Amino acid sequence: MAPGLSLLPVTGVPEIRPGDPLDQIMLPCLQGLAQAGDVLVLTHKVVSKAEGRVIDLTQITPSAWAHQWASRWGKDPRQIEVVLQESAAILRMEHGIIIARTRHGLVCANAGVDRSNSPGETVCCLPEDPDASARRLSQSWSQPLGFTLPVLISDSFGRAWRIGIVNVAIGVAAMDPFTDYRGQDDPHGYPLEASIMGSADALCSAAELVMGKTAGVPAALVRGFAWQAADKPGARQMIRPLEHDFFR
Amino acid sequence: MAPGLSLLPVTGVPEIRPGDPLDQIMLPCLQGLAQAGDVLVLTHKVVSKAEGRVIDLTQITPSAWAHQWASRWGKDPRQIEVVLQESAAILRMEHGIIIARTRHGLVCANAGVDRSNSPGETVCCLPEDPDASARRLSQSWSQPLGFTLPVLISDSFGRAWRIGIVNVAIGVAAMDPFTDYRGQDDPHGYPLEASIMGSADALCSAAELVMGKTAGVPAALVRGFAWQAADKPGARQMIRPLEHDFFR
Numbered sequence: 376m377a378p379g380l381s382l383l384p385v386t387g388v389p390e391i392r393p394g395d396p397l398d399q400i401m402l403p404c405l406q407g408l409a410q411a412g413d414v415l416v417l418t419h420k421v422v423s424k425a426e427g428r429v430i431d432l433t434q435i436t437p438s439a440w441a442h443q444w445a446s447r448w449g450k451d452p453r454q455i456e457v458v459l460q461e462s463a464a465i466l467r468m469e470h471g472i473i474i475a476r477t478r479h480g481l482v483c484a485n486a487g488v489d490r491s492n493s494p495g496e497t498v499c500c501l502p503e504d505p506d507a508s509a510r511r512l513s514q515s516w517s518q519p520l521g522f523t524l525p526v527l528i529s530d531s532f533g534r535a536w537r538i539g540i541v542n543v544a545i546g547v548a549a550m551d552p553f554t555d556y557r558g559q560d561d562p563h564g565y566p567l568e569a570s571i572m573g574s575a576d577a578l579c580s581a582a583e584l585v586m587g588k589t590a591g592v593p594a595a596l597v598r599g600f601a602w603q604a605a606d607k608p609g610a611r612q613m614i615r616p617l618e619h620d621f622f623r
Numbered sequence: 624m625a626p627g628l629s630l631l632p633v634t635g636v637p638e639i640r641p642g643d644p645l646d647q648i649m650l651p652c653l654q655g656l657a658q659a660g661d662v663l664v665l666t667h668k669v670v671s672k673a674e675g676r677v678i679d680l681t682q683i684t685p686s687a688w689a690h691q692w693a694s695r696w697g698k699d700p701r702q703i704e705v706v707l708q709e710s711a712a713i714l715r716m717e718h719g720i721i722i723a724r725t726r727h728g729l730v731c732a733n734a735g736v737d738r739s740n741s742p743g744e745t746v747c748c749l750p751e752d753p754d755a756s757a758r759r760l761s762q763s764w765s766q767p768l769g770f771t772l773p774v775l776i777s778d779s780f781g782r783a784w785r786i787g788i789v790n791v792a793i794g795v796a797a798m799d800p801f802t803d804y805r806g807q808d809d810p811h812g813y814p815l816e817a818s819i820m821g822s823a824d825a826l827c828s829a830a831e832l833v834m835g836k837t838a839g840v841p842a843a844l845v846r847g848f849a850w851q852a853a854d855k856p857g858a859r860q861m862i863r864p865l866e867h868d869f870f871r
Contacts, residue, residue: 382829535871538819539822
């Protein structure tokens with residue numbers, strides 16, 4: 376039998392607060408569980424919270440436009456204001472839905488600003504630089520664990536054409552986010568075309584199956600995936616240049 | 624520790640030829656491996672081949688337009704002709720790339736027509752009705768296995784906004800393709816919004832990590848995912864109605 380793949384939920388991670396040293400807090404949860412060769416998938420929420428990317432809505436003064444749009448669609452104008460501030464570009468803004476491009480180049484609903492899993496009158500934004508966050512975590516764990524643990528930071532995105540959100544990698548450290556089959560032949564000797572797999576996204580989608588949204592499991596280890604070591608630029612290279620985007 | 628998830632490659636499946644009884648051929652590969660609660664992910668290629676959806680290019684007479692376009696972009700005009708025949712609508716056709724909507728409503732490159740993993744002068748098309756194919760397989764295995772084995776038929780699709788293809792579910796039988804968190808609260812008691820996970824797609828993306836493209840592993844079992852039993856319409860309901868598609 377060919378070797379399989381395992382997904383292990385990382386449990387015991389306490390509620391993370393702004394300024395918490397996430398690497399130190401998570402290390403005991405990884406020690407004794409993580410093995411050389413594993414990949415860690417981590418929901419961005421805990422990274423954002425540790426990095427202070429939680430916005431207190433009571434401190435936000437919405438613009439007139441945010442007020443107008445929020446009242447039309449039954450939204451919180453302060454949250455709309457944060458969404459607009461987090462957006463580099465608005466792609467769609469209708470029927471109460473905002474699809475934005477973030478400063479990172481990510482295209483997602485509400486520029487990644489989310490009230491779920493965020494305490495009280497707050498919203499949670501994406502990390503400032505998720506690739507850098509992933510690198511910091513991976514590097515900080517390298518010595519105490521005794522091996523390199525690639526880190527993927529995930530978020531759940533809606534998609535063109537298909538219903539249902541899936542997890543994608545918004546930050547990647549220490550591994551190549553792609554598996555490139557170009558130049559390889561299939562079993563019939565015919566070259567594989569158009570065959571760059573978005574492995575980091577697939578790993579994040581897989582990890583979601585054990586993390587869930589309500590179970591309080593912010594991370595999962597993937598065991599058995601033959602990742603290729605790679606340094607920068609991480610998840611940033613997964614963003615398709617607009618001029619090459621024929622799928623939208 | 625919360626329970627994890629395992630992905631087991633299904634090996635020993637021989638090369639499938641048109642008219643082969645796929646259910647009978649695969650049954651011995653599943654017996655002794657599959658367990659109650661598992662989900663089977665199956666690449667569409669073996670389904671398409673068994674169903675005779677392999678087109679002999681030597682029998683295809685390309686239209687003048689297929690000739691013209693193929694010669695401009697260095698493609699095989701016979702293959703272009705098949706792509707056009709398999710398309711319900713062409714969304715983009717430029718720079719040698721065809722993005723089409725298939726009769727199933729799927730949006731993908733080349734209407735799912737693929738030369739890789741197809742022997743000789745042939746191309747492989749998508750199954751006529753992948754949901755029906757998945758149902759037939761799941762139903763045929765139910766009695767000999769002694770339990771219901773949900774079947775997901777997968778293909779690798781390119782995506783808007785992001786580089787890298789990932790597997791999605793084009794056929795689904797015996798399980799709900801979504802995990803619906805709407806109405807549930809997060810750990811802070813705040814209702815989860817916009818939280819319908821495309822679990823069938825995530826399961827297919829995960830399975831790709833053990834199937835690969837070149838390893839000759841056409842299927843994988845997912846163990847440990849708490850799927851919800853559901854009947855029709857399967858993967859068809861994952862297609863986002865155009866009027867609700869704000870992500871493209």
